[in-house]
Amino acid sequence: MFEAAELDRKVSKKVYHEEVLPLREALLCAQQELRTRRSFRAIVLIAGVDKGGKSETMNLLNEWMDPRHLENHAFGEPTDEERERPYFWRFWRTLPPTGRIGIYCGSSWYSRPILDHVYGKISDHDLESELVRIRNFEAELVADGSVILKFWLHLNKAAQRERIRTLERDPETRWRVTAKDKKHLKRYDHFRATAERALRATGSGDAPWHLVEAKDPRYRSLTCGQTILAALERRLANDQPAPAPSPPPAMAATPAVRDDPDLPTILSTVDLSKHLAKNRYRRRLESVQGRLNILHRQAYRDGVSTAIVMEGWDAAGKGGIIRRITPAIDARHYRVIPFGAPTEEERRHHYLWRFWRQLPRAGHLTLFDRSWYGRVLVERVEGFAGEAEWSRAYGEINDFEEQLAAHGTVIVKLWVHIDKDEQLARFQQREQTPYKQYKITAEDYRNRERWDDYAAAVNDMVERTSTDYAPWHLIEGNDKRHARVQALRIVCDSLAARLPK
């Protein structure tokens, strides 16, 4: 495939100067339009061979456009905060919000897999898995409305060698040639072969690669600039105004999420009659808390992170379970993070972004009080996410959790189940307890009316996102004491399964 970028394409000085001025002006206009509309983000990847002009291209784009609304990223060795999270964490934390352009120069999510493969650190098979992950990552961003432009700046071996020699000859530029460049040059053929595989595997229709012959800087610069402009303009022309969060459809228009609400869902399998007497509860709670304490101390020492996802009906007792888990763990080692409606800043990002941000450090535990599953629960039922959005979310969530699991994180997902009568009783009880009144709002009653829709959504969620690496656990919640002990046991068992005996 690289032959197509070895044709000695050139642009004369004259043509360059004629084209550059209108190009810059048009790029500025497009950037400004993007900024005003805030309906999508643009991600520009500049990859390719060493000395192919990657940083020159990035610098030029910064000259051509308004650098105040560009974000440039290049990655060196991961920091220790990055090493303690899955590989993609460092990329998620740098993604631009809508309205802005992020430029990833040189090192990006492609660097590690490609270099590891070139240097024989990973097998062909591992490379394929990494490329699948990359494809999923980019597909998610595209589905979220990102424009992704990927440039591969290519030089053949002779041209690269020549470039390095020229730089070395001049004392002014000699510093730009590093030992690493020479080491890479020796592996040129390997590099070319691996890159070709990577490009083929990740050149999807929505995030295609643009192979750019890098020998002539004028040709290279104009090609990149014009490609970016065309993509921005095409997208701006087709752009729908950012969909306003649609109000919950009126009751009458409720879509029939399930044809027959009387069909059994996964929730009907939950035995809600289970019960635990008070004296037994005390004993068992104490014992399971003791077990959790020991297990989490071990997890902390071993650097094993834990993510606990708490989902469940309103008033199901999530808070009560959380308050039984936390006393067993040193407060320095956990965080409880409640998630409500996203903030202004969060809405300008992919819906998973705010959860990526909160991933625990090595050895730490995060309790997500409501979570990324909001996408397929409340957002689905209330119509805040369109059908296309929530249906693809199952796969996105599975990929996200797979990355966590592959990093070694323990994932515990709990759905706390109660029945409708029990919920009503608890609402009424809360209304009578002064410091619990705030927990009951008109919204709770509104949600209650959509019980069947929620039940169908929970059913689909469990069906589609219960994986071997991150299974769902249904908690039998009608009896609070039983539910708490059950939940703690599941947390303990999940930790124990991950830790060496």
Place this chain on the structure above:
Amino acid sequence: MFEAAELDRKVSKKVYHEEVLPLREALLCAQQELRTRRSFRAIVLIAGVDKGGKSETMNLLNEWMDPRHLENHAFGEPTDEERERPYFWRFWRTLPPTGRIGIYCGSSWYSRPILDHVYGKISDHDLESELVRIRNFEAELVADGSVILKFWLHLNKAAQRERIRTLERDPETRWRVTAKDKKHLKRYDHFRATAERALRATGSGDAPWHLVEAKDPRYRSLTCGQTILAALERRLANDQPAPAPSPPPAMAATPAVRDDPDLPTILSTVDLSKHLAKNRYRRRLESVQGRLNILHRQAYRDGVSTAIVMEGWDAAGKGGIIRRITPAIDARHYRVIPFGAPTEEERRHHYLWRFWRQLPRAGHLTLFDRSWYGRVLVERVEGFAGEAEWSRAYGEINDFEEQLAAHGTVIVKLWVHIDKDEQLARFQQREQTPYKQYKITAEDYRNRERWDDYAAAVNDMVERTSTDYAPWHLIEGNDKRHARVQALRIVCDSLAARLPK
């Protein structure tokens, strides 16, 4: 002073159980009220001798209150991302937003100065400087509406030794005694003396220390809980509803910022007649950009960070200057960050918080396109900040920049000055250029009408925040070419002054 916490105070089991239930309930109510009002944040520091029960107290507070709205922090060795910024960066990044409670257990901003002094790594004089910094930090947070509660859990030497022995005797708790604990115990007297100095120096009226006798866990727990409750309740009772951002006062009511607008301000000293011809400009710009390129490469290698603050009149040409600085620097090593009105999340924090977040890593450069000076410029003139707020901001800003400078960061502050006629000419010119029209809004004309108020504010700003470690530079901006070369020279000179020859 510690004698007051060596009185063997105890609480019986019976009294404890009588008091704990109503305390918990009241704490929950107060926490809930805080959460609803979102008018302030609470910061609880739990410090003191090793084995004095610091983490037990934090854990207990997490049981008593709703852990979903608490944030627990304990700090180990700084991460490399933290080491690359001033010492307080790690604390700023963890401060809770309004409506929430942050608990800092054990290690906090006090730890490093106290331990360094105990182990003879810093002199008395250095300790004093660190304590002044702490006092300023806390005073700023209090002024911003934070409730700060500082507990010092005290054990005398014998009690501490006894506590360590007891823990060691039991195989279940032996792991809790570390080599560090024993090392610290040997320095008990030093530790006590340094702690006493620290507590005296930082026990201000607004953020007082609470010395708690830690021998009896029941006494300790009740005392901490009740003190927190009292502070929250007192604050909630006196709480004013969060001041809505006051609308800009009507023109007629404009406060006379200066009695006589014709009095010369510092801006009248700027020679706006300076001019640079086009051909000279090209040469000089190229030469100063070359110099900047070499200097910043050196700064990058040496790990020296740079913060450039761009302020100036609307249409003064800030963007043009930025676009002349950036091409001289590798885009991987700088970020340009434009600051407008704060977001929802940012408004729940101290106004400096969003700037702390953006401090550059070692060797990197951040261009702040508008900055923390908004507090004493637009917020002052438009009435978004009250007089008490903007007047204390000068000192707060000086402290902030002093920390940056002490960390070794180069600070370059530029005010780009033009006169009123030039501004009008530029507004009109912009309105005629398609891709610049967006830059001109009705607001620009409104701001223009308050020219004299802004001029007075700029004058005060320069007068009060031009320090030897972070001086203001006034750019003669009527001639854009002259202004750009002047600005770049100042950036170069500032870098050169900091770098070894």
